[in-house]
Amino acid sequence: MILVKKLVKRFGLKVILRGLDFSVEQGEFVALLGPNGAGKTTFLRILASLSRPSLGQVQVAGHPLPNEAAQVRAKLGVVSHMPLLYPDLTAEENLQFYASMYGIANAQSRITEVLNMVGLENRRKDLVRTFSRGMQQRLAIGRAVIHNPEVMLFDEPYTGLDQDASEMLDEVLRSVAAEGRTVVMTSHDLARAEDLATRFDILSRGVIASSAKREDLRDTNLLAYYKQALVD
C-alpha cells in the first residue's frame, strides 16, 4: 500500500531524510517512532503529497508521488496535531465543506455516519470554537475519514489531549483501523503506540533504524526495543 525507496529530503543544505526505505502492507497499523527532529513529520508530509521528495521513489495506494498526487490525495486521510478545522463553522459545516472538496455524493448521510463514529452527532450544529481540544481532534478524524480513505496518516494525534480525551481518541483510532485501513501514526506516546499498532518502526537520523512486528516483541517491551534501536 505504501512503498518508499531511497527517499532523500533536503531543506537547503540540511538533509532530513537520508535514503529512507519503508513499506507498509494493506491493513497494517504502523507506529513510526523516533526522537524529535528525526524527520517523522517531514516523512509523513511527503507521503501526504504536501512536500516533494528531493530524491527517491514514493508510492502510495499504487500511485507514484509527486506525479499522481491528486489520485493519492483521494485515497488518503491525514490527521495532525492541528485539527485543520474552521472554528467559526459548525461541526456539520466543516464536514460539509470537506465533503465538497472531495466531491462526495450523498454528503449528508456520510456526515451523519462520520459524526456518529466520532461521537459528536449531538454537537453537529455547534461551532467548532466551542469544542474542547479532544472534541476537535475527534472531529478532525471525522474530517479525515469523510471520503473513506484507504490510507490514514496520523502525525502526533495525542498532542495536547488530556487522559479522557486520549482514551476516546484510542477508541476512534481502533474503529478506523478495524475497518481495514492502512494506518501510519507518529507518536511519542509509546504506551499508546504499543496498544494500537501492529508494527513498530524507529526513525532515527533520517533512516528507519529498526522495524519489528507486534509478535516479534512478545518478550520485549516497546520502550526497551525503542531505546535499543536508538543506541544501535
Next chain:
Amino acid sequence: MKNEKTNVERLTLNVQPSTLKATFAIVRKDLAAELRSFELVSAMLVFSLLVIIIFNFALELDVKVRQSVTAGVLWTTFAFAGTLGLNRSMATEKDRGCLDGLLLAPVDRSAIYFGKAISNLVFMLIVEAFVLPIYSMLYNVNLFRLDLLGVILLGSIGYTAVGTLLSAMSVQTRTREVLLPILLFPVAIPVLLAAVKVSGGLLAGAEFSEVLTPFNILLVYDVVFIAVAFMVFDYVVEE
C-alpha cells in the same frame, strides 16, 4: 487476484471532485465564517473609514480640487484596506493549519486560488460598497455612476488576483505582514495607476475614448495576472 475487491476498496467512496464545485465550496466557507466573526470585513472597514476621514481633514480643499483628488484618495483607501484583508484571509488558513486541509483535497490547486481570490474580491467589494456613499457625503462628489463602478470592479479584480497569489507566497514566511505590501505594491502599480487614471478621467467628465488606454491596461492586467496566478499557484503553495 486483482479481480476480487478488497475490504478497503469496497470502503472507498466514489470520490469525484470538481474544480468548480471546490472553488465555490471555498467561497461559501469563507463567507459563512466571515458572516459569523466579522473579523476581516470589520477591520478593513474601520481602516478605510479612518483613511477617508484623515484625508478629509488633511485636504480642506474647494469642491473642484476635491474632485481631482478623489480617484487617488479612493484607490489609496482600497489598496491599503485590500492588503489588510488579503493578509488576514490567507493567515487564518495558515495559522489553523487549514491550508494543509485545502492542499490535501484531490482537486486542482487552481480551485484553491480561485476560491480564495473570489472571497477576497467579495470582501473588498463589500468594503467599497460602504466606503463609496460615505466618501460621496464627506467630499460631496457623486460616485454612483455605472462607468465608475465598472472601473472599481475591474481594478478590484486585478488587485485581488495578484494579491491572493502573493499572499499565498508571503504567508509561508515569518514576516508575512511586512512582506505582503512590499511584494504587492510594486506589482500592483500598473493596475492602481490605470484605475486612478480612468476613475479620475471619468470623474472629470472626460469622454470614454480619452481614458481608453489606461482602461485597456486595466483589462490586460486583469487577464494576464489571473492567467499567471492560475499557472504558478501550485508551485507557490508547495513546500
